[in-house]
Amino acid sequence: MKKLINNVADVVKESIEGLGLAFPELLKVSLQPRYVYRADAPVKGKVAIISGGGSGHEPMHAGFVGYGMLDAACPGEVFTSPTPDQMYEAAKMVHSDKGVLFIVKNYSGDVMNFEMAADMLKSEGIDVENVIIDDDVAVENSLYTQGRRGVGTTVLAEKICGAAAEKGYELKDLVELCRKVNSYGRSMGLALTPCTVPAAGKSTFELAEEEIELGIGIHGEPGRERIKIKSANELTELLAYPIIRDLPFEKGDRVLAFVNSMGGTPDIELFIVYRALHKILEKEGIIIERKLIGRYITSLEMQGVSITLLKLDDELVKLWDAPVRTPALRWGM
Amino acid sequence: MKKLINNVADVVKESIEGLGLAFPELLKVSLQPRYVYRADAPVKGKVAIISGGGSGHEPMHAGFVGYGMLDAACPGEVFTSPTPDQMYEAAKMVHSDKGVLFIVKNYSGDVMNFEMAADMLKSEGIDVENVIIDDDVAVENSLYTQGRRGVGTTVLAEKICGAAAEKGYELKDLVELCRKVNSYGRSMGLALTPCTVPAAGKSTFELAEEEIELGIGIHGEPGRERIKIKSANELTELLAYPIIRDLPFEKGDRVLAFVNSMGGTPDIELFIVYRALHKILEKEGIIIERKLIGRYITSLEMQGVSITLLKLDDELVKLWDAPVRTPALRWGM
Helix, strand or coil, rough: CCCCCHHHHHHHHHHHHHHHHHCCCCEEEEEEEEEEEECCCCCCCCCEEEEEECCCCCCHHHHCCCCCCCCCEEEECCCCCCCCHHHHHHHHCCCCCCCCCEEECCCCCCCHHHHHHHHHHHHHCCCCEEECCEEEEECEEEECEEECCCCCCCHHHHHHHCCCCCCCCHHHHHHHHHHHHHHHEEEEEECCCCCCCCCCCCCCCCCCCEEEEECCCCCCCCCCCEECCCCCHHHHHHHHHHHHHHHHCCCCCCCEEEECCCCCCCCCCCHHHHHHHHHHHHHHEEEEEEEEEEECCCCCCCCCCEEEEECHHHHHHHHHCEEEECCCCEEEC | CCCCCCCCCHHHHHHHHHHHCCCCEEEEEEEEEEEEEEEECCCCCCCCCEEEECCCCCCCCCHCCCEEEEEEEEEEEECCCCCCCHHHHHHHHHHCCEEEEEECCCCHHHHHHHHHHHHHHHHHCCEEEEECCCCCCCCCCCCCCCCCCCHHHHHHHHHHHHHHHHHEEEHHHHHHHHHHHHHHEEEEECCCCCCCCCCCEEEEEEECCCCCCHHHCCCCCCCCCCEEEEHHHHHHHHHHHHHHHHHCCCCEEEEEEEEEEEECCHHHHHHHHHHHHHHHHHHHCCCEEEEEEEECCCCCCEEEEEEEECCCCHHHHHHCCCCEEEECCCCCC
């Protein structure tokens, strides 16, 4: 295993320390328990939004802490759920008087631990709501999941709900909004290569010379099938159509098209996939109104791509366009 | 070779088509000859800034086309210089009445072809100046280079000169500024893994299980030496001190610290390197005033990192902070 790390046990700690040193104007870091939070938290009169999950998917979630997105992020060890005390302490640090929204990807450990944290906070009179993201159309149940896995729509939900919280949405309206984003978003990914969790020291799975995993999970969970690699145009179809048919996205629908690198994919490949997706959506009469292309929800150095389509309405477009200032997403200010 | 491509011959063409489809509000694409240019070009009363080079280093350069940075970028085939007609036609398209600055990385093919394009344009009465970036301290001559290679400082020069051009700098002042940036910037990189050029179909070089290449070039050119992998803290020292001693950067100097992924490096590793660099600079009394961390000048899917330090003065800070709106760098508007 060749990685730019010191001790395996310190990977997540040192990485978020580095993030804190790099962006002191945006965020602060708590090491015990471990969470990253807005430098200006608590923000008075605003619902606090918190997310988290296993590390190794960066920039998600700690890279999304800042104005217009998350108030705090709770990173677990690599591909391991954070513990309830992380979310509990983060919420105590960042909440003001308007309550807390937990945005939780649908993995059993995450769901359980965010629920436990919510219960602890509620018992102290703090208003907390959990919304689960489960947008991955690849499989119904998975290695660490009851139901569908939560993937790319999480990034979009965090941006959109973050903007709404800045605009003064109440907790109950944010819950409704976050559920709408989840219900409007669908994703699917594929892997060309596996990745290596530092603590394991070897690849999480193996793929043959010409083989890819279609419907890969962000922890390397098996997808729909292993197939021989095809052209980028064909592979984009194999991701796009299951997504389109699932919602379904229909002629005239407005969408945000999100093409996400699994981590190690060169940009030239990502834009070849975007080109293919653009042609598919054009053919289907689906209108790309907004796009996001790059590394946002990753699996360490895995090569591959995921596609997320989010159906848009005027409310979602307005919130998407609202200013955001985080390490990984920044515009409008 | 597993890549998200269609035909090997179409990789660059389809990728910049994808870029054009993704960012029509920022840029347009010419396929014959091949260049990417600002959607609002020519911008009246502004010097036009053009760069280019082999593809495979994305987002550099096409991802830097837009307000506050480049007017045009000329992508060659992967790791292959663009031809003079690309720069010639791009300059004809984007220049107004204030002349053209070519920012050229120091590789023999690039230097020669940008010079030929400049000569063609000058013979038509268009004012053109070439500034060469040669900031890589790893080696003095290299596989494709007389003198030092041009690497990370190129990104910073394009941002800073782009801002200055927006503010109305004349061509001669831009040349002076670009040379100052080059003289104030120093870089060095390392590779954990090689990368595969699509047309070659196999790795550009091989590294053993525990081996890294210290001083790697962005096309996989040999560096200073191959060594057994060390800790991130030690490796960061092996990059930082040759850079610091070369300029030299001295106690009290203000710098922009740029930690760049060679392409496939996970964020958690990049921030561990940033943390180590922060501690080194702190120890040396060098003040980090600005930072850039991420994938900006890459070598396809190569895992590794490069560090660039740029000495700052008030002029450079002001220009760095100025608004920019491109696919890959965007702030302040």
